[in-house]
Every structure is written in C-alpha cells, then in structure tokens.
Amino acid sequence: MRPTGLPDRPGGGLRLFAPEPDAREEADSAVSAARAMLTAGADALKQLASRLAVDFSRAVQMLAECPGTVVLSGVGKAGLIAQKLVATFCSVSLPARFLHPTDAVHGDLGAVRAGDVAMLLSNSGETAELLRLLPCLAERQVRSVAVTSRADSTLGKECAAVVAYGSVTEAGPCGLAPTTSTLVMLALGDALALLAAQARGLTPQQFGANHPGGSLGLQLRTVREAMRTGSALRLARQHETIRSMLASQSRQGRRTGAVMLVDDDGRLAGLFTDSDLVRLLEARKDDALDRPAAEVMTRGPKTAWPEQPLSEAIRLMSDHHISEIPVVDEAERPVGLLDITDLIGLGR
Structure with a gap:
C-alpha cells in the first residue's frame, strides 16, 4: 500500500507506490468463475x-x-x-x-x-x-x-x-x-x-x-493371455526332496521364482518359492534340503483360473504381497503361472 502523505505525481501520472493486488482474492475470483x-x-x-x-x-x-x-x-x-x-x-x-x-x-x-x-x-x-x-x-x-x-x-x-x-x-x-x-x-x-x-x-x-494396449486393455485381458505355460513352468511332486527338485528344475532361459508342487493325482498341493529357499538357508536349516518339499512348501496358495480378469489376479497379488500365482483348471491341476516380472509395465 502507498504510504500516507505521499502525493500523486504531477500531471496525474502513476503513484510512487501502486497498491499490490491481493493474490488470494484473484485466485478465489478465478475459482468462482470456473465453477459458474x-x-x-x-x-x-x-x-x-x-x-x-x-x-x-x-x-x-x-x-x-x-x-x-x-x-x-x-x-x-x-x-x-x-x-x-x-x-x-x-x-x-x-x-x-x-x-x-x-x-x-x-x-x-x-x-x-x-x-x-x-x-x-x-x-x-x-x-x-x-x-x-x-x-x-x-x-x-x-x-x-x-x-x-x-x-x-x-x-x-x-x-x-x-x-x-x-x-x-x-x-x-x-x-x-x-x-x-x-x-x-x-x-x-x-x-x-x-x-x-x-x-x-x-x-x-x-x-x-x-483396446489391447494401456490400462484399459489390461482391464479387459484374461489371465490366460499373460500366464506362463508349457516348458516355462516349474512343476514337481510334493514328495521330492528340495535338493532333487531344484536340480531337476534347472534350465536355461527365462525362469520363475516358484515351483508348483502337485500330489499323486496331479492337483496343486503347494508352492515353493525362492523366498522359501532363502529363509531355510538363513536359518541354517541345510538338512531340510534333503527332506520332502511338502514339509516346507506353502500349502493352499492363492490361485487364479485362466478366464479370470487379469486385473483381478493382479489385485490379488498386490493385496497379499505375493510375486507368483498358480493358475489352475476346474480339477485344481496347474495349467499356468502368473509371475510379477511378466506383468510389470503391461498397463502402460
């Protein structure tokens, strides 16, 4: 504000100190106009x-x-x-x-x-x-x-x-x-x-x-379109030892961090992940490597089915902080696997 006692410039020119606009009032005015x-x-x-x-x-x-x-x-x-x-x-x-x-x-x-x-x-x-x-x-x-x-x-x-x-x-x-x-x-x-x-x-x-691309395409895709199948899967019998299971699952190319374990009828019995192996080694339970995988596997893991919306399966992984989800058929037999590494960037 102009200090009191300072006269206007001769000839009606600008004052020495012009009043500063109230930024808040201007913003409120713009918001009101936009709302109208x-x-x-x-x-x-x-x-x-x-x-x-x-x-x-x-x-x-x-x-x-x-x-x-x-x-x-x-x-x-x-x-x-x-x-x-x-x-x-x-x-x-x-x-x-x-x-x-x-x-x-x-x-x-x-x-x-x-x-x-x-x-x-x-x-x-x-x-x-x-x-x-x-x-x-x-x-x-x-x-x-x-x-x-x-x-x-x-x-x-x-x-x-x-x-x-x-x-x-x-x-x-x-x-x-x-x-x-x-x-x-x-x-x-x-x-x-x-x-x-x-x-x-x-x-x-x-x-x-x-709309196959972007987040909209992701919402409309099914689990079948993103899951790993065939030779990309790691399957083993639940009675195999961890050591023999890991040795037989060693292969070149893209790998997954989980082995799906099945019972004698081929139904999903559990899941053994890289994280499970790390926990055993950190606890110095090396002897467990020569025990059946069924003793340490995760029983009753979260699963998905092939025609399930992919967005639902991703939400399940996020809610439960898991990196892999077995995909099973109506008989509970593994037919695929969703791996978080395959899903990163799908919605871009």
Whole structure:
C-alpha cells in the first residue's frame, strides 16, 4: 500500500507506490468463475436430457444399421468435435472417418460410398460448407443425421434425422467462444455412438479387442493371455526332496521364482518359492534340503483360473504381497503361472 502523505505525481501520472493486488482474492475470483462455467455446462446437459425427442432414436437406428462407414463432418470447433467422435465410433466397432466439407468437394468425396451414414455437426445449422455438401451426399445415396441447435434450420430440414439440442449460452465473459455448444455436441455424439453399438450387440470381448494396449486393455485381458505355460513352468511332486527338485528344475532361459508342487493325482498341493529357499538357508536349516518339499512348501496358495480378469489376479497379488500365482483348471491341476516380472509395465 502507498504510504500516507505521499502525493500523486504531477500531471496525474502513476503513484510512487501502486497498491499490490491481493493474490488470494484473484485466485478465489478465478475459482468462482470456473465453477459458474462448469455449472452452466452441467445445466445445459441436464436440459438436453429432457429435450431428447423421437428423432434421437431414429438417428441411433440409422447409425446402428449403417452397412458402411459413419462419415462425420463439421467446420471449425464443430469439426474438431467430429474428429473426436470418429475415435469414439471406432472404439465401439462402428467404422468411422472424418470428412472435411471443403476437402470433400475437392476430391475427398471419392471415399464416400452408398450405404454410408453422414453425421453433420453445426450449431447454427446454416454452415455454408455443410449445406453445399448435402446434395453431393444425396447423389451417393448417403443418408445424413444433423446435430444442431435448431431443428428448423436448413441443415435440420434437409437431413433424414435431426438431433436438436436447443439454444445454449456459451461460457466465458463474452459468451461467444464455442464452449457449451461443443460440450453438448460431444455428449450427444458419444451417446449416439454408444447406443448404436449397444443396438448392434457390442460385447466386452469385442470392445477389448479394439483396446489391447494401456490400462484399459489390461482391464479387459484374461489371465490366460499373460500366464506362463508349457516348458516355462516349474512343476514337481510334493514328495521330492528340495535338493532333487531344484536340480531337476534347472534350465536355461527365462525362469520363475516358484515351483508348483502337485500330489499323486496331479492337483496343486503347494508352492515353493525362492523366498522359501532363502529363509531355510538363513536359518541354517541345510538338512531340510534333503527332506520332502511338502514339509516346507506353502500349502493352499492363492490361485487364479485362466478366464479370470487379469486385473483381478493382479489385485490379488498386490493385496497379499505375493510375486507368483498358480493358475489352475476346474480339477485344481496347474495349467499356468502368473509371475510379477511378466506383468510389470503391461498397463502402460
């Protein structure tokens, strides 16, 4: 603050000491403004839910029954939303592509085929580039769905189905930048894609096949896809001595830190891990090496089954702080093994 008694500079210039803004007040103001914008967007979506009409169902049916590709188009911010929606449609097994309306009339219409369905996004419903595209699509026997604010707009009247979301107020101090309108377009497009996929009978397995990577892919994978099998497994009879068991299990290549021990019927009886061996040696129980493994093995270890979601098995390993989980069939016979070293980095 300016010390008292100091006059302003002659001619109305800046004061010698200008008041410092209150950073806390500025931060609180920004938070309040952001909350108002987000609330406005949420309110617009609530109102949209109550406005949906029969044409929405018609649009879902057109998309679900599309024998070709869903062609999405828009200009400016609406075009960017259309490009994002292409990703949504593809992820739920509905082939889709983006068609810029300007590029379309300069050759890209060659990618459009009879039987495709066009989804055209325009807040006003009067976007000139889209209106110019409509007769070209009709010539190719492509039906169109309009996503716009006004059902009585030119675009709305010319399309086979129109999903109209009504007038919305854009967020921000000027209320001009496309914000609420694009939020509504995005929500509507996602809903159309998901419901069309549901109508086609999309299964979790189909969805998983489209998302093999990252954390989402990991959630949809099964234990069978990650477990070790065949020669990568270390199996032994529970009555074998630890020494002979370890000697017979020695092999080149990738190894696991656990031997699965079975009974006379081949069912899982227990697990002997590297940690079990270390504990014996640290306790100087060398004589135990010539005793049956059944005397020191872990009985009743945690197990998984081949079709179990891999995420569940990983959670089990994390909750119980274990590095290996035997995988057994319905008869409790070992058919695989999950090793923590194989799972590191799977969700990246």
